[in-house]
Amino acid sequence: MDFGLLSDALAAFVGGGHAHFAFLGVMVGLTFGVVPGLGGTTALALLIPITYTMDPVAAMYLAGGSMGATSFGGSLTAILLNTPGTPPNAATTFDGYPLTCQGKAGLAIGASATASALGGLIGLLSLLIVIPLAREIIYLFGPPEFFLLTILCLVAIAVATMGKLLRGLIAAGFGLIVAFVGQDTVSGEMRYTGEIFYLWDGIPLVPVLTGMFAIAQMLVLGVQGGAIVADSHEKTRLTGVTAGISAVFRHWTHLLRGSAIGTIIGAIPGLGGVVASFFAYSSAAQTSSDPETFGKGNIIGVIAPESANNAKDGASLLPAVAFGIPGSAESALLLSILILHGIEPGPSILIENQREIYALILAITFSAVGASVIGLLAARWLMLITHVRAHALVPIVIALTLTAVYVLEGKLGDVIVCGIAGIIGYLMIRFDYPRLTFIIALVLGKTMEQAFQQSVTISDGNLIAYIAGRPTSVVLLLAVLATLAVPAVRGRRRRQTERGTKQA
């Protein structure tokens, strides 16, 4: 990789007089990340008209700055309020919120900030290393590989819901049913849409996720009253932030693995951040020597998804820089900013528009680090929110969330969906059904079905022969089988050790 280009970009960043746009982007991104319902795509969509009169490099600083900062912003509410600010932060609630309830929010925020910043840096580094191989990597993943990847994620759900397998699968099945509402993307046929236009494009993810986490959590809090961290005086003090920072270095293998997963999933067009962070979480839980501690406040459960979440931002640019084809909603918006500035996205974009692309990459990395620093500085005050009494907190968060969901696309239908999802989410909490498996299934449903149908059409129905002839597919298939075998092997080993201890 050409690190000379990177140092040129760095020099332009420092000396070009546009760096304040990156800082502005970070502030926008943090704000949009923190508010549940608003996220990176909304921030970018709002910034598009503003960038029209700007220099393209400055526009990239602004856009990249906001893109890299939303991930960490979203983790703050995930940790403090059990409400992911953006969809990929959903996995962070698993262990982040229990830590907050134990009065260890500082530890979780410190870890999240550090994992985000380092994940962003590792993501940048891997992006620079793999850019020359971008085409080969992207060519490895065709429809059958997409299908197997989604299966791998769904199988990981089963493993990640330890102890609640049946409930997890029920929730996932329900998620799949909801995912299939709307136009069949392969045949064009309408499913469960009635005469309602709103349903044609399917049930949208963000309002569902926001309802299921933010609204549901507020309902829980409202019903139980009090504050998140009940008694407080000695705990108001910010403790544990440094412990959180050092925890990331102590668990560096999880940091690296989370970042690697984020980079790979990010690079594959169409899978997205929810899958990346969830996958990082479940792989950490799966390979852990004491998986029971996950979901009860294990700091690794914060480190793994947050490092993946930031690592995926840089990698998600790969299809865009290699082909000019966006691999995610965010990069589609980034490319449309470039088009507005008279830059034609295409396979030669990295050759003809190095300046803008490297500015973008740099801004995303800068913002991952910058947002974390700002977050750490503000952590002390942010934590106070957990001491606010429910009757004051609940109405504010609900009002803010519903407004955010409406601002998203100006559709009243989104607000209704968010409200319904909130009630369903509350019932799921009440009756102890995992919500994330529902969300994962909702995210993956369409891609899975579409990739399956495409694979069947391409292979004229000989799916198995088709998969057997593709090395990447075979590797993925083995990974699926291995994931399925993990609980069985683990259970057997546990029985053996139990027997061993009894005998002794």
Added chain:
Amino acid sequence: MKIVATIIIVLLGIGSPTTNAAWPEDKPIKLIIPFGPGGFDSYARTLAPALEELLGAVVVPENVPGAGGRIAANTVYRARPDGYTIGLWSMPGMSLPAILGERVRYDLSKLTWIAQISFDSYALAVKGDSSIASLDDLCSLGRPASFAAQGGLTETASIATVIAMAELGCPYKLVTGYQSSGQATLGVMRGDVDARINPLGSLKPYVESGDVRLLVTFEQQAIYDGVPTIVDLGHREYEHFGLRRVVAGPPKLPAAIRDRLSAAFLDAMRTPRALAWSKETNNPFSPLDSAQTALAMQDVMRFYEQYGELLRSEFKGK
């Protein structure tokens, strides 16, 4: 994002109805874009500043995506014909649902056509290093040639393939469901399928980089050396076979307003900034005024209607 725009406009007092100024100065003109960011959006946002200057009005591009453009189509069709709501229309895309037998809530023959912005004719491409060298090769593979298309069977990309292959008498199979036009082109480059029919403008960057190779263009005159047009190959002319971006307002839009809007769009496409953008981003303009657009749209609808039966039988039971 339109909410924020509206709030800003209200705060600035632009939207106050108290002034007596005549159209178009007293409130903003909404330019409805039927899709999210992408081709249509870029055209609208590039032309908007010039339109504002030429009309002396505020022009707000507003994305109304959803249901394959039908939500935007209905919004524009049902708007008051006062010149404050106009929209971009994708043709033939917006004419196809009715042809395929769907009950639509807009009647294209009653719309007020304002101007055509672009026309991009289709071309057929295969992978850059594919062994398929000609249309004849593609049609005699000993199996149906596979084609990638974004969206479902009823989207324009699929329909273009069905019409072209039926006319050429070439056995084919469609692999639909790609998430975007770019991803479908990637499907060709990755070798998922043999070929793809897509507007020439979107294929051009990949032709230039050698990732894909054109076998035939559906144009009147050849642009690329060595790439035959459909006419060269002895087939009928397909002068309406392509993607058009057209501006139209609701039915019964007063002629005076229509003509001022039409002139403003034509002039906006001639500004240096718009021309430079068009050249650099390879997004060509094909301007037509309101009368010419209306005629062209009649021809387009007639062209696709003749394939109505074929398309309906093709999609039945799928």
